[in-house]
Amino acid sequence: MKEADYGFNELVHNKSFQRWINGRANPKEKVYWDEWVADNPKNRSLAKRAHREIAGFTIKPGSNPDRYRAWEELQQRIEKAEGASSNKSYNFHPKNKLQWFFRAAAVFLVVAATGIAVNFLNSQESQEQAEQIVRNEIVTEYGEQKTIKLNDGSRxxxxxxxxxxxxxxPADSNEVEVFLDGEAHFSVAKRENPGDAPFKVRTSAGYVKVMGTEFVVSTRNQGTQVVLEEGSVALAPMNRESRETVMKPGELAEFNADSKHIRSRLVNTEVYSSWTTYQLVFDKTPLADVVDRLENTFGIKVVVRQADLYERTISGAIDNSSLEVITSALSNTLDTPITVRDEAVYVGK
Incomplete structure (x- = not known):
């Protein structure tokens, strides 16, 4: 396809792109944006940034600490108000949340413009609440993994x-909330007491609530995919008011922000978690899924020259330490030549 050059703001305000992000694109739009995103890593990176913006939050914290603190204070007061009107401690009301979000944004702009923020920030309560929360950001490049160990024992x-x-x-090591864009494996320390705060993983599509378990979360393909190895987790897409779906071990669940139903099926969980041990395990895995894994891990474009190869499935384990090792193993498995040239992998003759 012919590449279109979009700026970040242009993409965020593009109605067709917004429909594609929210799963409402017509067939022609879906083909266009699917191909545009697949065209090169730059497009994929830009689309992810725009996706986060459209979803209502940005992964990277703001650069102005005073405004950021005021924003945090507003969010905390909103959550207090919502908590007081609900009998359930951990219910999540996405539509109400979005309404509060936009009201809070409007209030924040008025506060910043009139100078009231100075008094607002100087209140003892806001200072104490802002100091309580410790926020960290971790970023990985292509071909890189990082391990984060938390004070509650989670990894x-x-x-x-x-x-x-x-x-x-810091006042409660169990109260952890994670925002994820990409893929991560979670080993969450068990919450022993019923009153303990759950560990939460948020994505642009919704959230995963955990009380102690091991699972993988991926946001690689527009929505959110969760694979549960052991324990149990509760899922809630953004548009499902307080309704949660509880997963069972061995299940894979997929949803996006507008999902009315969460799609789930039983899988070999090792296929989705083996990358943590620098191996790739496949179990009758379609070649298309293998291609996605290579592109997301190494930041290269994979071109399959023979359409019939997409009908092949792959089983077995491959060392994930280098692209050269993987392509060599795939070439032997598929019995077809694979070449690497100009930051692209070509599969087939």
Whole structure:
């Protein structure tokens, strides 16, 4: 396809792109944006940034600490008000949340413009609340993994080309919230007491609530994919008011922000978590899925020259330490030549 050059703001305000992000694109639009995103890593990176903006939050914290603190204070007061009107401690009301979000944004602009923010920020309560929250950002490049160990005993392995922001309340090490764009494996320490705060993973499509378990979350393909290895987690897309779906071990679940139903099926979980041990395990995995894995891990474009190869499935384990090792193993498995040239992998003759 002919590449179109979009700026960030232009993409965020593009109605067709917004429909595609929200799963409402018509067939022609879907083909266009699917191909545009697949065209090169620059497009994929730009689309992810625009996706986060449209979803209502940005992974990277703001650069102005005073405004950021005021924004945090507004959010905390909103959450207090919502909590007082609900009998359930951890219910999430996405539509109400969005309404509060936009009201809060409007209030924040008025406060900043009139100078009232100075008094607002100087209140003892806002200072104490802002100081309580510790916020960290972790970023991985292509071909890189990072491990994050939290004070509550939880461990996160962040896969290649991913962004993760996590907040921790020093007064309660169990109160952890993570924002993820990319792919990560979570090993969450068990919450022993019923009153303990759950560990939450948020994506642009919704959230995963955890009380102690091991699972993988990926936002690689527009929506959110969760694979549960052990324990249990509760899922809630943005538009499902307080309704949560509880997963069972061995299940893969997929949803996006507008999902009315969460799609789930039983899988071999090792296929989705093996990357944490620098191996790729495949179990009758379609070649298209293998292609996605290579592109997201190494930041290269994969071109399959023979359409019939997409009908092939792959089983077995491959060392994930280098692109050269993987392509060599795939070439032997598929019995077809694979060449690497100009930051692209060509499969087939």
């Amino acid at each position: 996160i392995i962040l896969n290649a080309h991913s962004n993760l922001v996590y907040t921790v309340d």
